[in-house]
Amino acid sequence: xxxxxxxxxxxxxxxxxxxxxxxxxxxxxxxxxxxxxxxxxxxxxxxxxxxxxxxxxxxxxxxxxxxxxxxxxxxxxxxxxxxxxxxxxxxxxxxxxxxxxxxxxxxxxxxxxxxxxxxxxxxx
Numbered sequence: 001x002x003x004x005x006x007x008x009x010x011x012x013x014x015x016x017x018x019x020x021x022x023x024x025x026x027x028x029x030x031x032x033x034x035x036x037x038x039x040x041x042x043x044x045x046x047x048x049x050x051x052x053x054x055x056x057x058x059x060x061x062x063x064x065x066x067x068x069x070x071x072x073x074x075x076x077x078x079x080x081x082x083x084x085x086x087x088x089x090x091x092x093x094x095x096x097x098x099x100x101x102x103x104x105x106x107x108x109x110x111x112x113x114x115x116x117x118x119x120x121x122x123x124x
């Protein structure tokens with residue numbers, strides 16, 4: 001069996017399962033959907049599985065959009081596998097300019113401390 005066929009079969013199975021689950025949840029929440037879903041049970045398995053696969057595909061798309069929106073609100077990458085494995089580049093926690101300024105101030109402070117120590121020794 002071709003690996004592409006296996007992948008497609010698994011994907012379709014996932015969509016059918018997701019669509020069937022969505023139909024059950026809709027039936028529990030809405031009496032009109034319950035009647036609609038019950039009438040669909042009279043259809044043949046091929047038609048019913050196609051309806052569920054379509055519904056599952058829509059549900060998956062909506063769920064991905066929701067997750068992407070939530071991730072973007074928290075600054076997380078959305079759909080990291082879309083462009084292949086991500087290369088992690090750590091961001092510096094502190095701005096390099098601030099680090100340089102801190103070093104400069106530390107050196108200046110050390111110089112002032114040294115001068116104060118010398119002045120203290122001269123007065124003694």
